[in-house]
Amino acid sequence: MTRLVESDIDHISKEIEEYDRKFFQQTGYSMEEIAKIAVGIKNKTTKKKVAAVPVTSGLGIIGGFSFSVAEILRHCGIEAIVTEKSDVAGIQEAYQSDAEIVFMSDDDICAAFCLDKKVQSDNGYATGIGFAAALHMASGEINNKEVLILGAGPVGSAAAAYISDVGGNPVIYDLKYEKSQKLAATLSRSKAISECNELKQYKYMIDASTSGEFISRDDVSHETIIASPGMPIGVKKEVMDIATVIYNPLELGVITMYFHCIRQLEDD
Ligand SMILES: NC(=O)c1ccc[n+]([C@@H]2O[C@H](COP(=O)([O-])OP(=O)(O)OC[C@H]3O[C@@H](n4cnc5c(N)ncnc54)[C@H](O)[C@@H]3O)[C@@H](O)[C@H]2O)c1
Incomplete structure (x- = not known):
């Protein structure tokens, strides 16, 4: 945190x-x-x-x-x-x-x-499920759709579990691959990835990381929805004009x- x-x-x-x-x-x-x-x-x-x-x-x-x-x-x-x-x-x-x-x-x-x-x-658990529910509702339907979870700490873990529970497919990426693997192993329809170079392929993302401003305009489209509890916020300002970014610090x-x-x- x-x-x-x-x-x-x-x-x-x-x-x-x-x-x-x-x-x-x-x-x-x-x-x-x-x-x-x-x-x-x-x-x-x-x-x-x-x-x-x-x-x-x-x-x-x-x-x-x-x-x-x-x-x-x-x-x-x-x-x-x-x-x-x-x-x-x-x-x-x-x-x-x-x-x-x-x-x-x-x-x-x-x-x-x-x-x-x-x-x-x-708060980590509540924030994770709260932002995952916001993404779920904003998306309309995430059944069987991939949701990229960035960060596998308490917030990302709770968010990933919620997404899995409502029928989505959590794709877990943490800078520490073992953390991604450990989390994915506990969830249905989930996988861990060791590299994440093509963010744009994910329409839905939850940024539960501690890295600021690493998601840029080339990583998103007008259809992208990002729920972003991460502090500092992982998306650059320019992204806010293109994608839906759900963000609040508390x-x-x-x-x-x-x-x-x-x-x-x-x-x-
Ligand atoms: N908005 C809110 O209301 C709220 C509430 C609680 C926590 N937070 C924030 O949410 C974030 C996550 O909280 P936490 O307690 O799970 O933190 P944590 O530090 O336990 O876990 C963060 C994880 O993100 C990983 N990470 C860092 N940069 C990454 C990147 N670029 N790509 C992928 N993974 C990356 C780290 O390796 C770590 O495992 C923190 O920034 C925290 O401050 C926000």
């Missing part, structure tokens, strides 16, 4: 309404609807109060991170607070404020935990984490 910096997220609260409209144009659904599709929620759900708890360990707090998480959730009509205190005291404050789910992040993990049930959601992953927790709570 690449560590976010403040400038990656400082626009989110101001632009989220407008961004969700663009997301709807690209996929036919809002981010909330895609998150629910990703986790398999079909019915109306009961809303739970959330607290975003700042964490100071490691490299410390990313400016605006907890605020952005709360704003993303409020955008979906969820009651969300940022605790005044951080770390353990922040968890206690969340508990005393009757929050039922806490969102926390350190240098390695971003996760949501329910305070009264053994339920959690990992929003869809956070909303999917919330509904992933709700799904587990309601299954209970």
Whole structure:
């Protein structure tokens, strides 16, 4: 996972309404609807109060991170607070404020935990399934179609598993071939490739890598759809005018984490 910096997220609260409209144009659904599709929620759900708890360990707090998480959730009509205190005291404050789910992040993990049930959601997993569901909906139909998965870390692995589950054929490419092979071996209709020189042959791609700006205009057509959670974004600016590029640095992953927790709570 690449560590976010403040400038990656400082626009989110101001632009989220407008961004969700663009997301709807690209996929036919809002981010909330895609998150629910990703986790398999079909019915109306009961809303739970959330607290975003700042964490100071490691490299410390990313400016605006907890605020952005709360704003993303409020955008979906969820009651969300940022605790005044951080770390353990922040968890206690969340508990005393009757929050039922806490969102926390350190240098390695971003996760949501329910305070009264053994339920959690990992941001890498939620981001992977969220972006894969967005690609699936934007494509209309990926049954038996190849989807190139760039990067076989937690995000790419979750995305590839989702694509396989909905009938697509994940083609896995990681700079480390063993990672691609290991992931492909766990999935139906999947294969690992050791080289990836002809990106243009793939109409559908999920960029879950950590390399920035390696997909250029020659790699895409007007029909290409790229779901791109990777940080920094793997596509060059010029690609945005040609292909459909579904990209946001935090929003869809956070909303999917919330509904992933709700799904587990309601299954209970
Ligand atoms: N947008 C979001 O909401 C969101 C949320 C979580 C993670 N992320 C980002 O998604 C990306 C993936 O996250 P992760 O936790 O799986 O990361 P990771 O570092 O565990 O895995 C990334 C994988 O990509 C591979 N890789 C790097 N460059 C590549 C390239 N050019 N082609 C193919 N493979 C390449 C690496 O070898 C590695 O295995 C990271 O950039 C992370 O910061 C974004």
